[in-house]
Amino acid sequence: MSHAAGWSRLEAEARAAFAGEGRFPLRAYSEFMPPPYVGIKPYDPDRTSAAATCGATDEGSLDVSEYEEAQELQPGLAHVADHLVAELGKLVAGEAHALSHTLLDGNPAWPDELAEAARAGRLAGDPLILIMPLALSRTQDDKGNVRWTLFGASHEGPSAPWWRSLDGPADFDRFAAWADPAAPDGVRILADLGETPPFLADRLLGDELAGARTLVTFRPFARLPEAVRRAYLARELVLCPTPASLVFFEHPRYRRLAAELPRAMQIPLLHVFPRVEGSCKLRIPQSGWLDEGAAPGAPAHGHRVVSHVVRTHRWQRSARDADVHRDGVFADKVTVALFSTDPDVLGLYDKPMARNAQIWTHDYELLLDGPRADRLALERAARAIDAGGRFGYRFLFPAMRAGARELYWHRPLVARRDAATGRAAPGPGAAPGYVTAEGEGRAVVLAPRLLDRPAHRAAATLFPHDPGLLALTTCHNARKLLDFRDYLGELLSPSLARVLLRAGRATTLAAWIDHLPDAAADRAGGARLAADLRACVGAEPDPGPARTFDRTATRAFEERVWRTIAALAEGDFRQKDNADGIAVNRGKSGGKAARAAHLTVAERRDLERLGDHLHERYRALIAAHGLEARAEVVDQPFLWETDFAFPWSDGWAKNQSGDAQERNVVLMIPGRNRGEAVIMADHYDTAYMEDVYDRDRGGDGLRAAAAGADDNCSATTALLCAADVLLPLAAAGELARDVWLVHLTGEEFPSDCMGARALVQALVERRLAFVAEDGARRDVSSVRVAGAFVLDMIAHNNERDRDVFQVAPGEGAASARLARRAHRATERWNRAAAEWNRSPGRAGKGRARRMPDDKEPPPPFAHLPLAGEIRVEWEPRSALYNTDGQIFSDAGIPVVLFMENYDISRTGYHDTHDTMANIDLDYAAALTAIAIETVADAACAE
Numbered sequence: 001m002s003h004a005a006g007w008s009r010l011e012a013e014a015r016a017a018f019a020g021e022g023r024f025p026l027r028a029y030s031e032f033m034p035p036p037y038v039g040i041k042p043y044d045p046d047r048t049s050a051a052a053t054c055g056a057t058d059e060g061s062l063d064v065s066e067y068e069e070a071q072e073l074q075p076g077l078a079h080v081a082d083h084l085v086a087e088l089g090k091l092v093a094g095e096a097h098a099l100s101h102t103l104l105d106g107n108p109a110w111p112d113e114l115a116e117a118a119r120a121g122r123l124a125g126d127p128l129i130l131i132m133p134l135a136l137s138r139t140q141d142d143k144g145n146v147r148w149t150l151f152g153a154s155h156e157g158p159s160a161p162w163w164r165s166l167d168g169p170a171d172f173d174r175f176a177a178w179a180d181p182a183a184p185d186g187v188r189i190l191a192d193l194g195e196t197p198p199f200l201a202d203r204l205l206g207d208e209l210a211g212a213r214t215l216v217t218f219r220p221f222a223r224l225p226e227a228v229r230r231a232y233l234a235r236e237l238v239l240c241p242t243p244a245s246l247v248f249f250e251h252p253r254y255r256r257l258a259a260e261l262p263r264a265m266q267i268p269l270l271h272v273f274p275r276v277e278g279s280c281k282l283r284i285p286q287s288g289w290l291d292e293g294a295a296p297g298a299p300a301h302g303h304r305v306v307s308h309v310v311r312t313h314r315w316q317r318s319a320r321d322a323d324v325h326r327d328g329v330f331a332d333k334v335t336v337a338l339f340s341t342d343p344d345v346l347g348l349y350d351k352p353m354a355r356n357a358q359i360w361t362h363d364y365e366l367l368l369d370g371p372r373a374d375r376l377a378l379e380r381a382a383r384a385i386d387a388g389g390r391f392g393y394r395f396l397f398p399a400m401r402a403g404a405r406e407l408y409w410h411r412p413l414v415a416r417r418d419a420a421t422g423r424a425a426p427g428p429g430a431a432p433g434y435v436t437a438e439g440e441g442r443a444v445v446l447a448p449r450l451l452d453r454p455a456h457r458a459a460a461t462l463f464p465h466d467p468g469l470l471a472l473t474t475c476h477n478a479r480k481l482l483d484f485r486d487y488l489g490e491l492l493s494p495s496l497a498r499v500l501l502r503a504g505r506a507t508t509l510a511a512w513i514d515h516l517p518d519a520a521a522d523r524a525g526g527a528r529l530a531a532d533l534r535a536c537v538g539a540e541p542d543p544g545p546a547r548t549f550d551r552t553a554t555r556a557f558e559e560r561v562w563r564t565i566a567a568l569a570e571g572d573f574r575q576k577d578n579a580d581g582i583a584v585n586r587g588k589s590g591g592k593a594a595r596a597a598h599l600t601v602a603e604r605r606d607l608e609r610l611g612d613h614l615h616e617r618y619r620a621l622i623a624a625h626g627l628e629a630r631a632e633v634v635d636q637p638f639l640w641e642t643d644f645a646f647p648w649s650d651g652w653a654k655n656q657s658g659d660a661q662e663r664n665v666v667l668m669i670p671g672r673n674r675g676e677a678v679i680m681a682d683h684y685d686t687a688y689m690e691d692v693y694d695r696d697r698g699g700d701g702l703r704a705a706a707a708g709a710d711d712n713c714s715a716t717t718a719l720l721c722a723a724d725v726l727l728p729l730a731a732a733g734e735l736a737r738d739v740w741l742v743h744l745t746g747e748e749f750p751s752d753c754m755g756a757r758a759l760v761q762a763l764v765e766r767r768l769a770f771v772a773e774d775g776a777r778r779d780v781s782s783v784r785v786a787g788a789f790v791l792d793m794i795a796h797n798n799e800r801d802r803d804v805f806q807v808a809p810g811e812g813a814a815s816a817r818l819a820r821r822a823h824r825a826t827e828r829w830n831r832a833a834a835e836w837n838r839s840p841g842r843a844g845k846g847r848a849r850r851m852p853d854d855k856e857p858p859p860p861f862a863h864l865p866l867a868g869e870i871r872v873e874w875e876p877r878s879a880l881y882n883t884d885g886q887i888f889s890d891a892g893i894p895v896v897l898f899m900e901n902y903d904i905s906r907t908g909y910h911d912t913h914d915t916m917a918n919i920d921l922d923y924a925a926a927l928t929a930i931a932i933e934t935v936a937d938a939a940c941a942e
Contacts (some may be wrong), residue, residue: 006060006446007402010437014045014403024764026887028752030313031643032371034890035398036138036146038062038407041811041892042764043785045403061449062407062435067479068459070448070782071472072148073136076282081415081424082148082622085128087272089242089417092123098272099247101302108222109246111271117233128417129179130424131218131241132248133161135266137859139283140890142312144873144881148904149283149397150273152266152736154410155258158241158249159195159218161410161433166667169199171429172913178428179214179240186213187240190228214238220250224606248272253364260366261358271304277312284372285395288335303390309334313349314882315749315904334393339382343584343648344701349749352644354378356397364389371398376644395846395909405439406842409448455482455532462520462529474519476875477501477512477785478529481536483872487813488820491538496823499807499870501879507539543827545736549934551725552929553836559857561925564717565795566854566916569709573610576686577705578640578751579649580605590692590702595786597912600694601704605651607745610684611635611665614743615773617720618667625727627670634770634778636664638758652916664768665743667719668778669726671735671939677780679740679788680722680931682715682857683747683755685886691911704724706914709899714795716743718928725932726939735939737786747792747884756884758893787818789895789935790885795924796908798901804867805927808880808897811873811891818938820894821868823935826868829926833863848922857921864922866930869901898931 018024024042026034036853039055039062041049047055056064064073090097104110117123131155138146153845154161166172176187188205189196195218196204205212209227215236221229221243231237248269258264267287288306308331336345338354359368359381368381385391399406414427430450437444459478466473480500485492492500498509513530520526551557581603590599618633625631640655640662647653654660663686671677686708692699707713719741729735746754762768763785769780790922797803807822809815841860848861871878873889879902880886881893888895900923903909908918 004726006437006444007056008059009041010403010405010446011045011047013405013439014040014042015402018045018764019582019766020041021765021767024761026757026891027355027643028351028750028754028757029886030349030351030749032398033142033397034142035149035401035406036140037890038138038400038402039890040403043760043892046906047472054447057449057451059449062402062409062446064184064448064450066451066453066456067475068148070457070460070859071475074149076280077134077278077411077413078424079276080134080425081130081413081426083273084413085415085417085424086128086422088126088130088242089422091244092118092126092128092242094119094121094123097306097794100271100304102253103247103268103271105253105302105320106252107220107247107250109243109250110847111222113229113233114243124235125235125287126242126244126756128242129240130245130413130415131158131162131216131240131431132245132269132413133158133410134269134413134470135263135317136411137407139397141277141283141397143313144314144886146400146874148281149285149399151263151399152270153268155263155265155408156410156436157218158246162412162414162431163191163196165412165431165433166197166200172200172203174428175883176214179216180238180768184210184215188215189846190215190217190219190224192219195632209237212237214240216240216736221248257360257364257366261360261369261763264554266580267392270666271396285397287394288333288392290385290393292335292385292391298556303392307334308332309337309395311350311353313335315910320510322356335385338380338393339647341644346750347384348688348690348703350751351750351875353395353641354381357393358396359385359391359393361739362392364392367391373643378392378643402437405437405444407435407437407446409433409435411448425657455529456521458525458529458532462522462525464521466519470876473502474516477503478516478533480870480872480875481533484816485536487816492536494537495539495540495827496870497537499823499868502875528913533603536823543831544822546825546828546832546933547729547940548725548933549829549832550927551728552721552925552932553832553863554631555841555860557721557929558921558925559722561717562857562919563929564720565709565713565919565924566714569707569914570609570714570854570916573606573613574707575604575606575705575747576603576610576684576708577688578605578685578707578746578754579605579646579651579703580607580705581650582648582703583650584648585702585704588700588702591700592698592706593689593691594699594702594704599704599912601702603650606641607685608660611663611743612744614684614716614720617722621723621727625731627727627731629728630670631668631730632772632778633665633667634772636666636759636762636768636770637661638663640746640751640754649750652750661795662745662751662754662758664745664759667723667741668734669730669739669741671730671739671752672733673737675782676737676784676786677740678737678786678935679742680719680935681742681744681756681788682719683712683745684716684743685745685748685751686713686914687711687748689908689911689914694709706910706912709915709919710796710908711793711910711914712747712791714793714924716790717929718791718794720741721928722932722935726936729936731941736942737939738783739935739939742883753884753887760887760893761894764891776857785893787814787896787897787938788885788888789822789896789931789938790882790883790888791898791931792885793900793902794898794927794931795919795921796919797923798903798905801901803864803923804869804878804901806871806877806897806899806901807868808871808878808885808899809873809895810880810885810895812894814894815873815889815896818894821867821900821937822896822930822934823870825930825937826866828863828933829930833865833926839863848920850917850920852917854916861922864924864926866923868930896934898934900927900929920926
């Protein structure tokens with residue numbers, strides 16, 4: 001098979017795919033989880049910044065890493081094979097099984113003569129050989145994890161992926177020896193003209209069965225020659241694959257549905273499996289049938305009814321795969337989860353999921369194709385289901401994309417039932433199949449390339465068990481060192497390598513590497529990996545002089561940080577959620593926590609006044625630094641658009657009527673090159689508080705916005721303080737490029753990263769424009785963003801693991817380079833802090849005290865050294881997924897998140913305790929200073 005002109009064609013298409021208004025719509029992830037982009041990112045279609053971590057090592061291939069193959073695909077495929085062998089084994093034995101009657105009835109792969117033979121026990125001797133091409137792709141889950149996912153059976157059909165996997169007759173000979181070890185020469189092929197490779201011509205079945213013991217054919221049983229059917233039923237001939245496995249490809253009604261719903265032939269296989277989110281590594285979304293209000297006495301329909309779903313979301317405090325039953329707190333009827341916008345159903349975090357679903361009627365007519373649906377289509381589907389009936393469905397999380405095309409790996413699953421264990425035994429060698437990049441016109445075909453880099457292979461496979469640690473901790477540590485060495489193209493400094501590791505504070509880099517042979521399943525392999533990792537590390541360079549600490553390592557700066565957070569959190573701007581005001585709050589008080597906090601809630605929204613306040617602050621700073629003619633505070637206005645209606649929210653309703661709009665507030669600080677910009681961003685809205693909403697915490701359903709001292713007035717303060725530091729650099733001509741201080745709106749639920757989505761969409765579509773205070777339009781569509789630094793919650797020092805913050809880079813090499821800048825800024829701060837703390841004003845001082853209220857800042861304290869741990873986007877400790885930073889990373893804009901040592905379960909997160917009483921000023925001031933230094937460094941670098 002030719003794979004020529006693969007990535008070049010995809011790049012050429014991508015360059016034209018996203019430019020232009022509406023070409024890259026970004027919906028709220030809670031309403032529509034989008035596809036992950038691999039190889040080619042929307043903001044970087046030419047792959048100049050290496051923003052993608054998955055891609056191609058040559059023109060015609062798609063890379064599959066050693067970690068994906070060892071930790072997701074192999075165990076996941078083994079699970080799929082075991083399940084299929086078990087269920088098909090029950091079918092051929094005439095026992096109860098998981099295949100629905102509607103799948104089998106009228107299916108030419110399971111005609112009456114096969115069904116009768118199974119019931120009579122005549123098929124029990126079938127060796128049950130599978131050649132099952134699967135449709136696999138990577139999808140994104142609610143925690144930002146990109147996971148290999150089973151979409152079902154290959155929509156390319158049962159035969160092509162396997163035949164095209166054979167490179168020559170030797171491949172088939174190995175298969176024949178495995179399928180029939182006693183007589184491999186007796187393995188013959190029955191195929192349609194042109195179906196098999198030419199080099200297998202001598203294996204094709206002639207007019208007679210003489211000499212054939214095993215027949216490889218993908219024809220459904222009802223269409224086989226009578227002599228073949230008779231020989232199989234007499235146990236004189238083995239059919240390969242087992243005829244029962246072809247039922248998933250021959251369902252006549254799904255074939256009819258496929259005329260309306262592309263790839264509908266994936267679905268029958270998917271129905272056999274229960275949902276899998278984490279335990280078996282290969283993700284399997286939920287599917288099944290709904291029986292909504294069927295008339296009494298209606299005949300049995302034989303479908304597999306799966307009427308409830310456990311919803312998950314990115315703010316969830318319990319484990320994603322918790323065993324929650326139908327009556328559990330997270331379980332909803334599927335129809336409720338798909339369509340309901342009732343505020344009591346939504347709770348604080350759950351949005352309707354129908355955009356990530358496909359639904360069809362009992363007679364296999366398409367009702368809803370969620371990923372391609374608009375609001376009218378969603379409303380029509382909801383009305384049809386409300387009217388009652390039987391409906392099939394599957395949750396569909398879009399397949400990964402390269403540019404504008406969806407990618408599917410058609411990978412044959414080759415296995416047979418082991419007579420001793422009853423489980424699936426894998427077939428010989430590899431049957432790689434192929435990857436189709438599907439979109440307009442003919443598919444672009446790529447070859448899957450299973451990477452086999454020795455050090456990465458060792459990291460992926462040598463540590464299946466991590467006694468006393470979370471699973472894969474050692475593997476992840478090794479992988480990060482290897483990846484960063486490749487991303488940066490240079491040896492890692494020892495300090496950088498150490499902050500990549502998840503290990504005890506007292507563990508040195510050298511000690512951790514030295515321990516690898518003892519931790520490895522193969523000591524010699526562990527020793528080789530240790531040597532490879534040592535080779536990734538070089539000398540420790542001097543981090544260089546600081547650019548900004550002379551303005552931030554002062555008592556005046558610390559007091560400014562404190563008073564600014566206090567004014568934003570405890571002052572006049574208390575109702576800072578985009579959904580405010582809330583009509584359904586009437587008659588609710590918030591319960592015990594609200595009374596303790598002296599909480600009052602009105603039907604108003606303070607975001608507009610807060611945005612005006614930010615303008616006032618920036619105008620004053622611009623004037624103070626003499627940059628009136630060059631720096632400017634502007635807005636990016638936009639409307640709050642959703643796939644569903646939320647009329648209980650006044651903020652949403654006014655956007656729909658045109659009485660209000662949303663805005664990102666931006667201070668543009670000029671650099672020498674106005675065609676490039678570094679972004680420093682926060683979000684200036686706050687979340688609704690769980691302890692006044694959740695009834696199990698004493699609330700009564702009140703939606704009331706938190707004061708948000710930490711989340712996220714601390715970051716808004718950092719931007720205001722950064723302006724006072726960066727404007728003088730601009731005046732002195734030291735900034736090589738612009739800095740945009742961007743106050744993003746709508747990060748919190750229910751708006752869900754709305755400001756970040758609006759900004760990133762406009763950047764990708766090359767149509768970004770700001771509105772000046774006089775109403776003039778500022779076209780910045782040609783400005784290239786060199787990197788984004790997102791700040792979210794930077795003022796609370798975690799008591800369980802103190803003095804730590806996370807530097808969470810997005811995907812790829814460009815984000816890794818930003819993380820290295822953050823690390824060097826941290827090293828500069830820590831080196832200087834020891835010297836500053838010997839000065840008369842700091843000597844002998846301890847930590848900052850937490851203050852009970854906002855009235856006075858804590859007394860003077862020592863400068864606090866911090867550990868900035870680099871947590872890459874795929875590792876469990878990274879909080880990138882829970883912030884605006886995920887939007888930048890997914891689109892391909894290099895990004896780093898600055899965040900405290902995040903603990904979603906602590907008091908003070910999304911509750912009445914997010915006040916100045918939970919602020920650690922020494923920590924907040926240090927982290928703010930480090931973030932400003934990092935942004936200045938990125939903006940000044942040539």
